[in-house]
Amino acid sequence: MLISYNGELVRLQCAFxxxxxxxxxAEFIGEQRGYPEAFLxxxxxxxxxxxxxxxxxxxRDPLFEEAARVIVQNQQGSTSLLQRRMKxxxxxxxxxxxxxxxxxxxxxxxxxxxxxxxxxxxxxxxEILNNLL
Numbered sequence: 001m002l003i004s005y006n007g008e009l010v011r012l013q014c015a016f017x018x019x020x021x022x023x024x025x026a027e028f029i030g031e032q033r034g035y036p037e038a039f040l041x042x043x044x045x046x047x048x049x050x051x052x053x054x055x056x057x058x059x060r061d062p063l064f065e066e067a068a069r070v071i072v073q074n075q076q077g078s079t080s081l082l083q084r085r086m087k088x089x090x091x092x093x094x095x096x097x098x099x100x101x102x103x104x105x106x107x108x109x110x111x112x113x114x115x116x117x118x119x120x121x122x123x124x125x126x127e128i129l130n131n132l133l
Contacts, residue, residue: 060099063088065129067096068105072125077106077115103132 001012061067063086070085071077077100082093097115100106105128107116119125 060132061092061096063092064096064099067093068100068103068119068125068129069122071100071106071117072119072122075117075120077117081114103128 001014002009003012004010067082067086070082074081074085077097079090079093079097082088082096083090086093088096097106101108101115105117105119105125107118109115119128
């Protein structure tokens with residue numbers, strides 16, 4: 001087959017399927033036994049969205065308690081604060097922040113703003129940390 005594309009002839013090659021053949025295939029599919037309910041495919045969940053959300057106490061970062069204390073002392077839930085104070089890279093500080101969120105110490109991500117700190121005193125933090133053990 002030739003097609004004119006921007007004034008230039010381009011050769012295309014594909015299989016030819018005649019209309020009666022398409023109708024036969026459609027009838028064959030239409031005669032198939034259907035299912036009583038629609039088959040639902042599983043939803044795709046991006047692994048990036050799940051990082052830190054399903055954290056178990058055994059997988060907690062060794063610096064978790066220290067990071068929690070830094071956040072509560074400064075009353076600022078930001079990854080950059082953890083990076084500066086604890087001399088960490090962005091990825092580890094981000095995972096720590098996700099673990100702090102999962103444990104209820106800080107609130108959800110607010111984009112470029114710092115997260116809300118849910119724990120106001122170090123005594124409250126110690127109680128939460130003791131309950132996590």
